[in-house]
Amino acid sequence: MLRGLNLIAVGGLVAAAVVVYDVKYSATYEAQKVARLNNEINQEREKIAALKAEWSVLSSPDRIQRLATKYLGMKPLPLSHIGNFASLPERIQISGDPIGDIINSLDRNGGEHDPIGRIIEKLESAHQDEPETTGSIKPQEPAEAEPIGETELPEPTGTIGGGEEEQDSQQ
Amino acid sequence: MKRLLASLRSFRFTEGGVSRQRIALLVLAFAAVHLVIAGRLVLIGMKSDPQVARRVTNPDMLTSTRPDILDREGKQLATDIQSAMLYAEPKKGVGYVDDAVDQLRTVFPDLDERELREKLSSKKGFVRLRREITAEQQHEVRKLGIPHVGFLQESKRVYPAANEASHVLGGVNVDSAGIAGIEKWIDSGGLADLHLAGFATGRSLSPVQLALDLDVQHAMRDELLKAQGEYQAKSMSGMVLDVRTGEILSMVSLPDYDPNKPGNPADLSRLNRLTTGVYEMGSTFKALTVAMALDSGKATLASRFDATAPLHYGRFTITDFHAQRRVLTVPEVFTYSSNIGAAKIALAVGVDGHKAFLKKMGQLDRLRTELPESAMPLVPKSWGEINTATISFGHGLAVAPLQAVMATAALVNGGLLIPPTFLKRSQAEAEKIAKRVIKPETSDKMRYLLRLNVEKGTAKRAEVEGYYVGGKTGTSEKVVHGRYSHEKLLTVFTGVFPCDAPQYLVLVMIDEPKNRGHSTAGLNAAPTTGQIIARIGPLLGVEPRHDLPPADQLLTVSQRVAN
Numbered sequence: 090m091l092r093g094l095n096l097i098a099v100g101g102l103v104a105a106a107v108v109v110y111d112v113k114y115s116a117t118y119e120a121q122k123v124a125r126l127n128n129e130i131n132q133e134r135e136k137i138a139a140l141k142a143e144w145s146v147l148s149s150p151d152r153i154q155r156l157a158t159k160y161l162g163m164k165p166l167p168l169s170h171i172g173n174f175a176s177l178p179e180r181i182q183i184s185g186d187p188i189g190d191i192i193n194s195l196d197r198n199g200g201e202h203d204p205i206g207r208i209i210e211k212l213e214s215a216h217q218d219e220p221e222t223t224g225s226i227k228p229q230e231p232a233e234a235e236p237i238g239e240t241e242l243p244e245p246t247g248t249i250g251g252g253e254e255e256q257d258s259q260q
Numbered sequence: 261m262k263r264l265l266a267s268l269r270s271f272r273f274t275e276g277g278v279s280r281q282r283i284a285l286l287v288l289a290f291a292a293v294h295l296v297i298a299g300r301l302v303l304i305g306m307k308s309d310p311q312v313a314r315r316v317t318n319p320d321m322l323t324s325t326r327p328d329i330l331d332r333e334g335k336q337l338a339t340d341i342q343s344a345m346l347y348a349e350p351k352k353g354v355g356y357v358d359d360a361v362d363q364l365r366t367v368f369p370d371l372d373e374r375e376l377r378e379k380l381s382s383k384k385g386f387v388r389l390r391r392e393i394t395a396e397q398q399h400e401v402r403k404l405g406i407p408h409v410g411f412l413q414e415s416k417r418v419y420p421a422a423n424e425a426s427h428v429l430g431g432v433n434v435d436s437a438g439i440a441g442i443e444k445w446i447d448s449g450g451l452a453d454l455h456l457a458g459f460a461t462g463r464s465l466s467p468v469q470l471a472l473d474l475d476v477q478h479a480m481r482d483e484l485l486k487a488q489g490e491y492q493a494k495s496m497s498g499m500v501l502d503v504r505t506g507e508i509l510s511m512v513s514l515p516d517y518d519p520n521k522p523g524n525p526a527d528l529s530r531l532n533r534l535t536t537g538v539y540e541m542g543s544t545f546k547a548l549t550v551a552m553a554l555d556s557g558k559a560t561l562a563s564r565f566d567a568t569a570p571l572h573y574g575r576f577t578i579t580d581f582h583a584q585r586r587v588l589t590v591p592e593v594f595t596y597s598s599n600i601g602a603a604k605i606a607l608a609v610g611v612d613g614h615k616a617f618l619k620k621m622g623q624l625d626r627l628r629t630e631l632p633e634s635a636m637p638l639v640p641k642s643w644g645e646i647n648t649a650t651i652s653f654g655h656g657l658a659v660a661p662l663q664a665v666m667a668t669a670a671l672v673n674g675g676l677l678i679p680p681t682f683l684k685r686s687q688a689e690a691e692k693i694a695k696r697v698i699k700p701e702t703s704d705k706m707r708y709l710l711r712l713n714v715e716k717g718t719a720k721r722a723e724v725e726g727y728y729v730g731g732k733t734g735t736s737e738k739v740v741h742g743r744y745s746h747e748k749l750l751t752v753f754t755g756v757f758p759c760d761a762p763q764y765l766v767l768v769m770i771d772e773p774k775n776r777g778h779s780t781a782g783l784n785a786a787p788t789t790g791q792i793i794a795r796i797g798p799l800l801g802v803e804p805r806h807d808l809p810p811a812d813q814l815l816t817v818s819q820r821v822a823n
Binding site for chain 2: 091093095098102105106110112113117135136139141142145146148149150151154165166167169171172176
């Protein structure tokens with residue numbers, strides 16, 4: 090009777106010790122894992138911060154302007170190139186008589202007014218010797234280049250502030 | 261030994277209650293001891309061990325981080341990055357000091373030999389040897405195997421835009437404490453205490469968002485640098501203010517500095533002329549004078565003031581630069597920038613009224629913003645008629661340019677004085693703290709006068725087609741050795757656009773332009789402002805309009821009739 094009780098007690102003791110040890114070690118393991126993961130998260134955060142800082146340096150307006158001036162033959166967007174939809178001429182209705190329609194539309198816009206021609210004239214008189222590139226095409230010889238834009242209409246996009254790159258390149 | 265054996269023998273052969281009781285007692289004693297041990301084990305197992313966690317997290321983290329600073333679009337203006345630092349513990353011994361010095365100098369030839377030896381032979385517990393160690397250098401040092409020399413990770417403040425916003429951001433010292441500008445302001449908000457308590461580690465701090473726009477700031481600085489070269493000026497400064505909210509979108513003061521590099525705080529380039537300098541703002545003050553007279557009802561736009569002859573006050577004579585020698589109406593006084601006319605307008609209001617108005621407009625007190633640097637205006641001690649006469653055209657009262665800008669913004673935004681801020685602010689918040697200083701009708705008239713000045717007056721060169729710019733020029737003579745110098749000038753231009761519903765105010769200040777023939781504000785500060793407006797307008801989303809009415813249309817019919 091006493092022996093049986095002893096055996097049970099000893100067995101219980103050993104079992105309890107084993108369980109406690111197991112719990113303790115698994116807890117330690119988990120704690121280490123948590124700490125390691127936290128550490129990794131911190132390291133990743135630091136890396137992200139370093140990359141962000143690098144990106145900020147690379148995309149700083151000063152640097153972009155320097156590079157744009159050096160490699161892109163662009164010029165600032167003139168304010169006259171910014172327009173709105175209301176200033177667009179009325180769209181020509183296509184019917185059987187295209188020439189008649191054009192004449193009609195010109196009449197509707199005030200007879201002698203020729204909005205497209207007026208814009209072309211303006212461009213010719215204002216920027217005869219400057220390159221007209223406001224895109225990413227670099228004219229091969231800016232001084233001698235054919236004014237590309239003379240035949241292109243400035244696109245009234247109805248938006249403003251979109252010409253950041255052009256703003257940055259100073260010619 | 262014999263006794264023990266004897267007792268064992270007696271135990272084995274003795275029968276009866278006594279030995280049974282003894283055995284039970286022993287069992288109980290053992291059981292109690294084991295219970296105590298088991299209980300203790302459970303207790304230890306349940307308690308988390310802080311030592312374990314510390315061993316795994318990087319023990320070399322020495323972070324006292326600062327919040328990121330962002331511009332209004334979220335672009336980074338300042339951030340922290342981690343870098344390694346080399347340290348030694350001479351108290352614990354680093355082996356032979358001479359050997360250690362030689363070995364370290366193979367990796368870092370730039371380390372000063374004597375200083376290094378001193379540091380290593382001292383008995384200090386911790387000495388810092390070098391900052392910003394690269395990964396390769398760390399590897400090299402580890403290979404040397406010098407005892408008690410190690411690395412710590414520490415955070416370093418980085419300003420990606422370098423010089424771009426130096427005066428607004430300020431800077432930090434080697435211990436990451438703010439020493440100037442917004443950085444110092446961040447510390448004053450309790451961050452320094454957090455650092456001391458060890459809470460401000462990691463990246464837990466939410467970023468600080470400024471009102472500044474990095475693109476506008478860059479455009480402003482670029483144009484000012486160009487103009488500085490053109491006019492060979494000693495210094496240039498400029499700022500952009502949103503007149504509806506009081507937000508400062510850009511603030512540039514040239515020369516400036518790179519906050520990434522430690523420098524001498526007393527260096528002249530560290531001076532933010534717009535907040536810490538006080539200047540006599542010259543004729544730009546006439547806008548305040550005229551607004552005061554119109555608002556008080558002492559004058560209307562049709563009132564006439566005699567500017568035929570110079571005004572004499574003892575030895576002092578007030579003359580006109582663009583002298584007309586006739587009777588001028590108020591708009592003429594403004595557009596010809598007549599000193600005599602402005603003085604007479606101010607005298608019509610009276611000394612006390614003038615003083616009270618300037619006080620109301622915040623021109624006589626120190627203006628405090630987030631930047632810790634501020635300057636007290638220089639106000640005359642005894643304020644008589646002559647002071648009112650000269651202050652009416654911006655001489656005899658020196659204020660911080662930011663202060664003058666705040667007042668000018670109130671003249672055009674409908675009459676609300678809004679304290680300027682470097683932090684992002686909504687219009688609703690601005691309206692809450694705004695103070696009405698002049699009537700909305702007076703503000704309408706001021707907009708008309710400012711626009712008229714660009715159309716017909718001294719500010720013609722500030723015109724930007726499509727942006728309806730209005731503005732006032734100011735040229736003041738600097739005080740050199742106690743008297744006004746005719747060579748050393750300060751030219752100022754305050755431009756507002758678009759004048760029918762003002763959104764932004766641009767201030768350009770040129771200190772000592774040397775280029776001959778370009779000495780007055782209308783010839784240098786005004787065209788520079790025009791170029792800046794043409795460049796920042798599209799960035800700020802202001803739509804250029806090409807069908808704008810002449811200035812007269814700014815006044816309502818009733819106002820025109822009344823005048």
